[in-house]
Amino acid sequence: MHERVGTSADPSHTDGQDTIDAAKCVAALDRFADRLGSSAHRGERILFATGHPAGLLPVHAAFARSAAAAGATVVRVPEGRRFGAGDIRQIFGVLVWHQHGGLMHTHFPDPMRLSLDTLAAEGLEPPDLVVADHGWAGHAASAGLPTIGFADCNDPGLFVSEAQGQVEVAVPLDDNVRPGLYEPLIAYVLERAGLPPA
Template identity: 35%
Template sequence: MGAAASPPEFHPAASGHRGSMGAVKNGASADDALRDLLVERQLAGTVRTTRQQSVTYIERTLTGDPNYSFGLSDWQTATFDEVAAATKAVAGDLVTDGEADTGYISPECAIEGMYRHAAVIRPLVRSGEASILLATGHPTGLLEHYAELASALRTAGNRILRPLDDHRLPGATPTHAAGESGIRFVSGVGCAFDNEAILHTHLPDYMQAILAEAAASAQRIDLVIADHGMAGAAIEAGIPTLSIADVNDAALSLAHTRGRHEHILCIEDNFTPAQFTPVTEFILAKATGKPRG
């Protein structure tokens, strides 16, 4: 499953970025101010996603439950210790240590992820020649972020894809009967929906259907920007992907440390979109070279 190969001139994995995780620690004052804001808003630093929840999600990922494995196959050959180490590499915290009823994401890791996303988006908002697919399984927190990215990318001349818009899945998912739920694009961002409601989902089924349709209709996909199973299915299909992952989204962290997925942004994802606005503005400012806000 997947789509036609990316054109040779677009190589997101080769894009420049801030550097190693530790490099941000000695960054400019703008990074220091952003760090303080991330901690203040609990997007990084001490976060609401507890270590105990992260441990539980690792265990569930290793069962292959698609709500936690996100359509990625890495769980089949992974161990608990490997996944815990992957989470530490991405979030800067070993979830088996420390207080179980609190959680932690290194602000430096979060900022590094933001630089990585900006580095991939930068040539796209300047050349405007790519076909890009955005989707979210976390619409109440991240839809506005993706919509802002879609708007900037579209304005630059990129093609924002909408495969299977307003289409119901003919098959059942683990949470919905056949023909009950489907895909709807809102401001250029693919979401799962059921009747009038946009759904929160971890499942890969929706992105798998989108990618199958894109392949069948010969729609090239150069880049996916997504989270949860929307990101996992794209990574599994070998499509360059920018992902947002909370500290408990272990499958994405594992794919990252196994070298399948470079551009991961680890950050608390369950807040009102207004709390996330500085993240969006920072990424777009770094990508465009123009201050925002």
């Protein structure tokens, strides 16, 4: 985590405030943008999903709009698959877990598993690239799908997966700030990727 995220290298630092190295975030964003751009410009099928809808939904939605405008196909998953006391929905091209009238924060892998199962059951092709976070991204990578995504400094799973060669790019960032604060990040990624503004 220290190497990939910039968290404390002190093994006795087990709670309290930690850090994300901005240079590591930007370096990972460059790799993320390059991968997203190459996939979009090849017209590939891209699946977007988030377990942090209060912060990251607008980020994924902007990338989905821009990728589609560049010729990619945003993978549509038939909605309504039950999970917990709710269901899987797709909002602005981004898969989310809905329950009791709200969009749920989750690190569960199950929503992605159910979504991929739904694609297979409908005879639809799997995505060429998954752009996601947390358990959505982790399950996709574990299922062998090319995956790039976001995680915070207290979410080691994606960084371990990246180190093991499963997740292609794990971007370390604060994953739950006010959505408007991600606008510079969105603009940076899209410009680097050669994609149209969202």
